Amino acid sequence: MKSCVITEPFKYEIREVPIPEPKDDEVLIRMKAAGVCGSDMHIFKGENPLSRYPLVPGHENVGEIVKVGKDCKKIKVGDHVVVDLIITCDNCYQCTHGRGNVCEHVLVRGSGTDGGWREYFTAIESDVYKIDDNIPWRDAALIEPLAIGEHCTTRARIAEDDVVFILGTGTIGTIIAQACKLKGAKTVICCDISDSSLERSKLFGADYTINSKTENVVERVAEITDGHGCTVAFDSACFQGSLTFVLQKGIVCNAGRVVPMGFCSKPEGLCQNDINARELDIIGSRMSLHQFEPTAKKMAEGKYRLEGLATTFVKFSEIDKVFDNILHPNPEVKKTVILFDGVE
Ligand SMILES: [Zn+2]
Numbered sequence: 373m374k375s376c377v378i379t380e381p382f383k384y385e386i387r388e389v390p391i392p393e394p395k396d397d398e399v400l401i402r403m404k405a406a407g408v409c410g411s412d413m414h415i416f417k418g419e420n421p422l423s424r425y426p427l428v429p430g431h432e433n434v435g436e437i438v439k440v441g442k443d444c445k446k447i448k449v450g451d452h453v454v455v456d457l458i459i460t461c462d463n464c465y466q467c468t469h470g471r472g473n474v475c476e477h478v479l480v481r482g483s484g485t486d487g488g489w490r491e492y493f494t495a496i497e498s499d500v501y502k503i504d505d506n507i508p509w510r511d512a513a514l515i516e517p518l519a520i521g522e523h524c525t526t527r528a529r530i531a532e533d534d535v536v537f538i539l540g541t542g543t544i545g546t547i548i549a550q551a552c553k554l555k556g557a558k559t560v561i562c563c564d565i566s567d568s569s570l571e572r573s574k575l576f577g578a579d580y581t582i583n584s585k586t587e588n589v590v591e592r593v594a595e596i597t598d599g600h601g602c603t604v605a606f607d608s609a610c611f612q613g614s615l616t617f618v619l620q621k622g623i624v625c626n627a628g629r630v631v632p633m634g635f636c637s638k639p640e641g642l643c644q645n646d647i648n649a650r651e652l653d654i655i656g657s658r659m660s661l662h663q664f665e666p667t668a669k670k671m672a673e674g675k676y677r678l679e680g681l682a683t684t685f686v687k688f689s690e691i692d693k694v695f696d697n698i699l700h701p702n703p704e705v706k707k708t709v710i711l712f713d714g715v716e
Pocket residue numbers: 408409410411431432516517
């Protein structure tokens with residue numbers, strides 16, 4: 373089988389390796405589709421401090437079960453599955469308090485341990501979830517990022533009277549907009565510096581858009597919200613200063629919630645007053661937890677708009693194109709899905 377390995381930052385190779393054998397409690401997955409995510413780009417460029425090399429990237433993995441170990445009870449050969457990206461210890465404080473996604477010993481497939489950009493791999497049975505056979509593989513690869521939207525909007529306690537501000541309308545921004553609308557949020561305002569990206573966000577649930585390059589954001593938010601401000605803000609832009617930007621008075625109201633979505637490590641310019649004068653909740657959100665199955669179910673029920681969410685499809689045999697795009701990004705490419713042999 374072929375395996376795509378990042379050997380060191382900015383270097384990768386396609387290796388010919390044996391197909392692994394599942395242990396008694398493991399299943400063998402034949403990969404069908406894998407999403408490409410911003411974090412894969414950081415890993416390729418050596419910007420993820422938790423990554424070690426050589427590494428098989430890829431954490432948005434779906435495939436078909438071709439073999440099961442003798443102790444597997446639930447998953448059968450032929451099942452279509454999505455693979456959890458999180459490997460947890462199940463014993464630490466976080467794992468025993470329903471917070472396994474931030475397990476003290478968490479290992480993430482595709483960054484801390486090998487991921488899915490290879491034709492086959494094994495996983496413990498409990499790390500794979502059966503999905504509806506009718507979901508096309510190219511859509512199924514989006515279950516993981518959609519699960520992030522479900523998770524962060526759960527963390528943000530999105531409800532029907534919420535007025536949501538989303539900074540950044542890339543893949544995650546549009547997924548959050550969609551998740552908020554599905555949870556009944558009253559108003560979703562998307563903010564970005566690209567008009568075409570803002571236009572696209574309307575397809576995924578944005579009721580209003582603001583171009584922060586050409587418009588005064590606080591004034592526009594005041595206009596849209598009758599001066600009350602937004603009840604929740606998500607920062608899916610994640611650059612130095614973006615968190616300070618969404619926290620400002622005029623964007624988030626008193627008792628509002630702010631959810632940073634990224635991992636920017638540069639300092640922000642906050643003071644206690646920014647948080648306490650309005651008694652804001654700043655709520656961290658990392659990956660997702662227990663969301664794969666409900667997300668796959670919603671997908672099978674046609675609850676999500678998927679058209680246009682992935683913009684680019686690349687065959688695994690042409691994976692060079694994925695790395696080319698990391699080095700020379702084409703602004704039209706928002707989300708790439710890698711399709712394995714035989715998947716259209
Ligand atoms: Zn991702």
